Amino acid sequence: MKLELAREDFPLFADVTYMDSASISLTPVQVVEAVTDYDLHYRANVGRGVHRLAQIASLKYNEAHRKVAGFIDGGQGITAFVQNTTAAVNMVAAGFPWKRGDHVVTTLLEHHSNLLPWIRLREQGVLVTVVPPGPDGTISPASIEAAMTPATRLVAVTHASNALGTIVPIEQIAAICHAHGALLLVDGAQTVPHLPVSVQALDCDILCFSGHKMLGPTGTGVLWMKDIYIRPSVLGGGMVETATTNGFTPVQGYRQFEAGTPNISGAIGLSTAVSYLEEIGMAAVRVHEQTLTRRLVDGLRGLGGVTVYGPERAEDRIGVVSFTVDGVHPHDVAHILDEASGVLVRSGHHCCMPLMQALDAPDGTVRASLYLYNSIEDVDLLIATVEELERRQ
Template sequence: MSEVNANYLYLDNAASTHPKPPGVYSAVEEALRIGANPGRSGHVAALEAARLIHDTRESVARLIGVGDCSRIIFTMNATHGLNQGLFGYLKEGDHVISSTVEHNSVLRPLHELGKRGVEVELLQGDSDGLVDPVMVEGAIKSNTVMVALGHASNVGGAILDVQAVGKICRSHGIAFLLDGSQTVGCLEIDVDGLGVDLLVAPGHKGMLGPQGTGFLYVAPGITLEPLLFGGTGAASSKAEMPDDMPEHLEAGTLNTPGLAGLGVGLEYIFERRVSDIRAGEEAIIARLLPQLEEIERLKVYGIRDPSRRIGVVSFNFEEVDAAHVGYALDEAFSIAVRVGLHCAPGAHKALGSYPAGTVRASFGPYNTIDDADRLVEALKRIAKL
């Protein structure tokens, strides 16, 4: 991983993917050296910065099957995009359906909206950490305006039946917000085909870009109230935010270096193809799960079928604090994982790992089957301690 310890094995890709494709690092530096503010001036350097951002906007649109890239809003991270989607759409008296297994970046904005008069209904996730689309349909009421769910769990890895939920939302004329934080770049996504109206993802996970980047897709026909108000470089004489997208929802200077890096991350994905990245992660999980199950005193959480889960695996040794296992993996075996509640307490409750949490290993496009084997060997040795 780093120059300090080249043998380090990074298995914390669900937090932020690492490493990035080689060109990402140089793209960030080159954009930093252009230096100018995108979209604020007409000189050559400003136009070059604006072009970098436009190219990345087009790439994000392409990745999720969108023709008009002005519907892609750049954000600081997924949390920012989720807040924009939720606060920008929901009003007092509206009913929104979500679930207990969501990440706090969905649950906390919803909690706050609940205090402001939005009726928030959280469906119970099952023991695999999944939400049943039938329950979604059953919860719809006359004032339901939105369903907000995650595409895949960052704890148990289970993949939601997005198509079924999208179909239900379309047939009832309800907006569908999908938190694609763990899936964009890892699973094929065509927003229109899936019936998704608002899609959010961070740039620093499956899209292989730098931290400080993310996006929100807003389908045609959906209008959001801005979360932030300020300069956009356009329609400056108006007191209000411009009506045109993306400026309507993009106040302030964007992260040009980060977005330039994100563009290169996306180039790598297009070249390698999402289907190949997905196949690689599925093969790793297929190799890992049965081996983990053979380790004495080790409990693995969530769905067993690798085709129904992403490259995230949560586990625990009976009676052993997850933090101790994480520490041992790091210190003695140079393997980086994440322990605890992973900002998703309800997901742990559903899986039966609350309040202790789990050890989570998460794989990215640069991991191999050998990495899964190395984790298994380390855990076997820890099991003997």
């Protein structure tokens, strides 16, 4: 019932059928109101003043950190607010104490944001291995094990593919990493919004995710670390305990990674988004999306001339379904879905060009990505429109 009522909180759904949440989710009115409340009633900087507005803003901002950390069971680590997942991954790549000959393992499933920062480390003499997925788009722990060497310092892997929806067995990979003395960085951009995530259960060392994919404002993201593994890559106001012309001492905790005035209203909005998701329950979100995903995958696979990519079982993927229609460019399919039925999907390479090349999909795919506000009727509308398009070919 909560999920059925939730749709009323997203006014955009009155005009379109939105299926592009893997790129950016819609935002409920509660989040918009929380952001506006800050701007209108207690707009002030945080950690820099003693007047009443600064005190209120700082209290709300600090509480947002506690709220988000609790959402991922990460209260024992460092939870820093950053711009997005891309910024978080780049902060680790830039701030880690690399030495020539160090080794990084990543996979071909990765979004460019969790691939290119590691590839560029080759310029510093860091060795990088990119593990390919199996034919069904899955990553086996054995393939990660085979890539490990005595020089492996870090493994960077997505929790779920933004292009195929594939869920990666993080817990097993974590055990492999720690057995080899390597850290595990997880890109959780596609899982934190859609299923219960506990950094303790995953046993990862670093988790990165974005607020704009989980009902929150744009320009919000999280870098969670079990311990402080990196040096701050951005220096300035708010991140120092002491500073002289001879050097500085960074402040303890997350603030050393948040130099300058942060996105205060965005953090408060993200905290509100977390509260919204907690009220519904992430287990309920997961069950709802599995039902929709199973119907969408089965419906598309039942059409001739349509190729669906990724795992066979809905249980092995999040609500992301990539497909192509024989003889029709993915952009044309997306345009027809919009014009004919008001169904909004993503088309192209999904910031995964190497993966698309490996899949022999040079033009990319059409990607429908679901969230808690989608319904069976939305899924059936997409299937019916694709069926009509395929029939006319």
